[in-house]
Amino acid sequence: MEQKKIAFIGAGNMSRSIISGLAAQHYPASLIMASNPSQGKLDTLQQDFGILTSNNNDEAIKWADVVILAVKPQLMQQVCQDIKESQFDDKLFITIAAGINSERYHDYFDQTIRLVRCMPNTPSLLGLGMSGLFAGNGVSQNDVQISEQIMRCVGEVLWVSDESHIDTVIACSGSSPAYFFLFMEYMQQSAIKMGLSGEEARLLIQQAALGAAQMVRHNGHLELSELRKQVTSKGGATHAAIESFKQDNLEQSIDNAMKSAVERAQEMAKQF
Numbered sequence: 001m002e003q004k005k006i007a008f009i010g011a012g013n014m015s016r017s018i019i020s021g022l023a024a025q026h027y028p029a030s031l032i033m034a035s036n037p038s039q040g041k042l043d044t045l046q047q048d049f050g051i052l053t054s055n056n057n058d059e060a061i062k063w064a065d066v067v068i069l070a071v072k073p074q075l076m077q078q079v080c081q082d083i084k085e086s087q088f089d090d091k092l093f094i095t096i097a098a099g100i101n102s103e104r105y106h107d108y109f110d111q112t113i114r115l116v117r118c119m120p121n122t123p124s125l126l127g128l129g130m131s132g133l134f135a136g137n138g139v140s141q142n143d144v145q146i147s148e149q150i151m152r153c154v155g156e157v158l159w160v161s162d163e164s165h166i167d168t169v170i171a172c173s174g175s176s177p178a179y180f181f182l183f184m185e186y187m188q189q190s191a192i193k194m195g196l197s198g199e200e201a202r203l204l205i206q207q208a209a210l211g212a213a214q215m216v217r218h219n220g221h222l223e224l225s226e227l228r229k230q231v232t233s234k235g236g237a238t239h240a241a242i243e244s245f246k247q248d249n250l251e252q253s254i255d256n257a258m259k260s261a262v263e264r265a266q267e268m269a270k271q272f
Contacts, residue, residue, distance in 0.1 A: 001149045002142075003031055007064030009057050009079060010071040011036035011045055014096055017124040018068065021153030023049050024127070035060035058083045061091070066146060069095040073272050076100055080108035088113050092143045094150070096120055098170055099268025101163060102136040114138050116147045119169045120154065122177050129155030132169030134162075171261035179257065184209060 006022070008015040011034045019032060029050035035057045036042050042053035054060045061067050061083055071079050076097050088109065094116045095105065102115050116139055120131040131151040135144055144159070151157045160166060184205050191201035215227060232238045 001025060001027065002146055003028065004065035004146060005031050005033070005063060006066045006068065006150070007060040008032075008034040008068045008070055009060065010034075010069070011038070011041035012070060013122075013125065014120060015068070015070045016045065017120075017129070017154050018070075018150065019045060019049055019051060021124070021127060022150070025153050027153075033060050033063060058086060061086060061088075064091065066092045066094065066150070068150075069093060069097060071097065073097045073099050073268060076272065077108050080105065084109045084111070087111075092116070092139070092146060094118050094147055098174065099265050100272045101269050102134075104269075104272060112138065114140070114143055116143065117163065117166055118147070118151060119166055119174045120151065121174050124154035127154055130173040131155065131157045132166055132173065133157055133159050134166050135159070136163075167262045167265040170265045171258040175261045179254075180209065 008019065015034060019034070022032060023029070030052070032049070033052040033054060034042055034045050035054045037055060039055065042055070045051055046053050052063075057079060069076065069079070076095075088111065092114050093105070096118045098119060102117060105115055106112050115136040117134045117136070118131055119133075120129050123129050124131070129151075131154070133147060133151065135147075148157050148159075158169070160169065187205050188198065188201040191204070192198055196204075216224065219227060228242070232242055
């Protein structure tokens with residue numbers, strides 16, 4: 001992995017996830033810096049990973065070759081405008097904030113920057129993340145490689161050629177862990193009504209979900225519909241459950257939910 005000085009603007013969970021992934025790949029701690037107004041988070045990162053820290057975003061950005069913008073979308077404009085007097089010709093920016101398009105960052109900084117948009121998800125905390133990436137204008141092939149190497153430290157990556165597809169990434173992987181949690185939550189509630197304890201139901205459901213995900217991963221040559229059919233014997237218990245889902249129009253409910261996520265991401269782009 002090419003070694004560059006990487007500065008994280010923001011020291012929240014996603015910054016910690018990526019730093020942890022870099023550390024697991026033996027990336028030098030001396031080439032990683034985190035900047036944050038809260039000293040507590042910085043102290044924890046320094047203690048856990050031995051990285052450099054700062055309370056000054058401008059200092060961190062001037063030091064870095066690669067800047068990862070990891071602050072909440074509603075704070076991004078102020079953070080960028082506070083440091084816009086610096087020159088960034090030699091720096092690559094990676095943003096992990098949802099709902100802010102590339103052109104907006106050029107406005108925030110009042111200059112053109114080399115920017116990669118990245119949409120990771122919370123399983124990155126376990127090194128099992130899925131990140132969608134989009135390379136803006138002026139991003140070099142080397143920038144693409146560096147961005148991919150960083151994000152592969154926390155899971156899989158997918159590059160999209162159209163920036164609008166980042167919103168679809170949000171619906172498919174950024175938000176979807178919550179969909180699965182909700183589905184599992186409702187399954188647990190149903191099992192409790194049938195007499196199992198919460199702990200018993202959770203064990204059964206979480207292991208089934210883990211196994212199902214692994215079956216999908218290890219059978220890439222099979223369509224998802226085919227995997228489903230392999231578990232669904234006609235006239236059996238699984239078939240009865242699947243038919244119930246169909247009667248309740250689960251397909252349409254999922255389609256509506258995915259579209260709602262995309263629409264909200266598009267609304268956020270107008271807000272910020």
